[in-house]
Amino acid sequence: MIVANSDQFPTGAQVAKNYDIVIVGGGLVGASLCLALAGTAKTYGLSIALLDAAPIEATTPTAAGALDGRTTALALGSRNLLHSIQLWQHLYPHAQAISNIEVSDQGQPWKSEMQASDMQREALGYVLQNQTMGRVFLEQITQRCCDFVHLIDQTQVTAIDNARQNSQLEYQRLGQGGTLTAQLVVMADGGRSDLRQQLGMFDQIQSYDQVALVANLELEQHHHGLACERFTPSGPLALLPLLSFKGKHRAAVVWTQPISRQSELQQLSDDEVLKEIQQHVGYPMGEFRAIGDRQVYPLTLSVAQEQARQGLAVVGNAAHTLHPIAGQGFNLALRGSFALAESVLKACKKGTPIGDLTSLNQFVETSRWDQDRVIGASDKVMKLFSSNKYHYSALRQLGLLTMQQVPFVKTIFTRAAMGLDVPLAQVLAMPPVIAARLDSSCETDS
Numbered sequence: 001m002i003v004a005n006s007d008q009f010p011t012g013a014q015v016a017k018n019y020d021i022v023i024v025g026g027g028l029v030g031a032s033l034c035l036a037l038a039g040t041a042k043t044y045g046l047s048i049a050l051l052d053a054a055p056i057e058a059t060t061p062t063a064a065g066a067l068d069g070r071t072t073a074l075a076l077g078s079r080n081l082l083h084s085i086q087l088w089q090h091l092y093p094h095a096q097a098i099s100n101i102e103v104s105d106q107g108q109p110w111k112s113e114m115q116a117s118d119m120q121r122e123a124l125g126y127v128l129q130n131q132t133m134g135r136v137f138l139e140q141i142t143q144r145c146c147d148f149v150h151l152i153d154q155t156q157v158t159a160i161d162n163a164r165q166n167s168q169l170e171y172q173r174l175g176q177g178g179t180l181t182a183q184l185v186v187m188a189d190g191g192r193s194d195l196r197q198q199l200g201m202f203d204q205i206q207s208y209d210q211v212a213l214v215a216n217l218e219l220e221q222h223h224h225g226l227a228c229e230r231f232t233p234s235g236p237l238a239l240l241p242l243l244s245f246k247g248k249h250r251a252a253v254v255w256t257q258p259i260s261r262q263s264e265l266q267q268l269s270d271d272e273v274l275k276e277i278q279q280h281v282g283y284p285m286g287e288f289r290a291i292g293d294r295q296v297y298p299l300t301l302s303v304a305q306e307q308a309r310q311g312l313a314v315v316g317n318a319a320h321t322l323h324p325i326a327g328q329g330f331n332l333a334l335r336g337s338f339a340l341a342e343s344v345l346k347a348c349k350k351g352t353p354i355g356d357l358t359s360l361n362q363f364v365e366t367s368r369w370d371q372d373r374v375i376g377a378s379d380k381v382m383k384l385f386s387s388n389k390y391h392y393s394a395l396r397q398l399g400l401l402t403m404q405q406v407p408f409v410k411t412i413f414t415r416a417a418m419g420l421d422v423p424l425a426q427v428l429a430m431p432p433v434i435a436a437r438l439d440s441s442c443e444t445d446s
Contacts, residue, residue, distance in 0.1 A: 018181050019049045019150070020354065021344070022169055024157050024195065025188035026052030028072070028130060029316030029333045031137035033188060034149060035087055036341035038141075039428025041148050044348040048148060049180065050141070051155045051171070053189075067216045067292025070130045071252040073098070073227075073240055073327040077419025078334050079126060086429045090140060094132045096243045097123035099225030101417070106232045106280060114414045123225070124418055127240045127252065143433045160185055160195055160312065167311035167355065184355040186313045186340065191302065193318035201306040201314065208299045210235055211262045212254055212324055213273070215294045216242065219249040221286035229325075230281045234258060236325050237280050251285055253277060254324050256299065265296050299323055301379060303371065308364045311355035313340055320371055326378050331419055336367045338425035345427055370422060377416075 021037065023030045034050050041048055074082075074095070082088040097116075101124055104111035116124045141149055152173070159170040166181040187195050196203075223241040230237045235256030242250040255277060257265060265273070274288045302321045307314045316333040343363040347354045415421050 017179070018047075018166075020046040020182060021184045021186065022049045022051065022167075022180055022182040023186045023188055024051050024169075025190060025316070025318070026050050026054070026151070026153070027188065027190065027316070028133055028137065028330065029337055030186075030188035031134065031141065032082075032334055033186060033315060033337040033341065034141055034145070035137060035430055036081075036085060036338050036425075036427050037344060038145050038149075038430045039085065040341065040345045040348055041145070042431040043428060046148060046344075046348075046354075047150070048145075049150045049152055049182070051152045051157060053156050054153065056151075056153045067218060067250065067290065069216065069292070070214060070295070071127055071216065071240060071242065072130055072133065072330045074126045074128065075328070075331045075417070075419030076121060076123065076125055077422055077424070078331045079123075080424055081334060081338050084424060084429070085427060087136075087140060090136050091128060091133065092126075094136070094243070095126040095128050096241050097225050098125045098127065098227045098241060099123060101227045101229065102284065103229045104231070106230060114417065119411075119414055119418070121418070124227075124414070127227075127242055129242070140430060144431050146434055157189075157195060160187075160199060162309055162311040182311070182355075183353055184311055184313065184344070186315060187318045188314075188316045188337075189318055191317040191321045193304075193314070196304060196314055196318055199309075199312070201304055201309070203302045203304045206301040208301065208323060209259045210256050210299045210323075211259050211265065211296050212256050212299055213265050213294055213296050214254055215252070215273075216292040217251050217253055217274070217277075217288045218290040219251055219285050219287075220289055222249050223251055223285045226284060228281060228284050232280045237277065238324070238327065239281060239285060240327075249285075253291075254327075255280075256323075256325070259298060262296055262298070266294070301375065303375065307367065308357065308360035310357045310360075313360055313363065315340060319367070320375065322375050322378050325381060326417070328374050328378060332370060332374050335370055335419075335422060335425070338427060339363050339366045339370075341427045342425040 023033055030050060034048060037048060040046065079088055082091060099116045101114040102111060114124060116122060141151070155171050155173045157169055157171045161168045162185070166183055167185045169180045169182065169185055171178055171180065187193055189195060222244070225241055227241060228239040235258065237256065238254045240252040242252055244250060270291045273294065274291055278288055300321065301323060304314050304319045307319050315336045319336060320332065322329055340363050343359050344354045347356060347359045352359060
């Protein structure tokens, strides 16, 4: 969703007919891809359209400080990617560092701890609220990319035809239809992408028969950068530290439960939910005082079997969704976006079409390797830690004990959790702020 302060956007702009790149989906993945492409677009004179079905939404600087709102855990490797394009400095003031991760199995004696100091790093990762990230992404687009990025909201893409030299995209906006062409169309329109399904780019889906309850909590004491992963007989429970707001300490919770409890979880009172979470996780962050808006949704694993065609690419949840047990979904999506941006840069350097299937297949090969290992690991860990069978319990305890007692194993596992076992994509930094645009914004249909 394209999010901005609404008074930044002039009305009446006209949609162009031809672009080099069209990104369908203005959420975190689509916006971050736009910024990863920005340096290349500026250097090589590419034009980009960023389309979203939702309207531009007004937000206030304090809105992200409330208890409501989804959060994302950024691995240190993701932080390094954002730093490479000079974006991280704008996110850092809003980020809560994770200094310590505690992994435990409810009712069992052994646990494992990962500490940033042991890895000689400033943090194992960072936690940000999604609304804040979206606002920062859009601020940077409007300040740095006005001369080559066109933001188009309230736009529903109805069809894509790539059976020609340039891909053709049909859309509906405010009751009127139109057509765009582009060398490359990127589908970043979320899980179960309608466009991908229309094109016959089907996905493989596996239901976990589980739901996730996601919310933010108010704590009685400061968390000191602690993140907890607690495996319970009914499913894993994760607590992530958040920045304090107006003197109130906060954390985000992701609580996995059997799908049979979906209606019950939605109907429980706040006090009942807090009590049950507290019973499962204990008091590593003290007592939970309040809970914000709760979201409960089913969990599935889905992977698009085809993620590129001539003039087309698929990224983010449109390409894959995975279990939130390890918090790797957005990190995997971000690496995929940067891998695609790297593919575009290489094509520009060679003078080849940016939508050429040979180049896009190289992007898919890189992304597939990353997807296979992350999704495979997340799936196996989820199944291991969601079973009540005795031999699985013994394996869990052996694994936690080995991690804690064998430094080499712990280092390998921690580096993987931090996203440091993946080479960084090589892309160009964002262009500098456009001085003349400091008090205005990108040309935007609004």
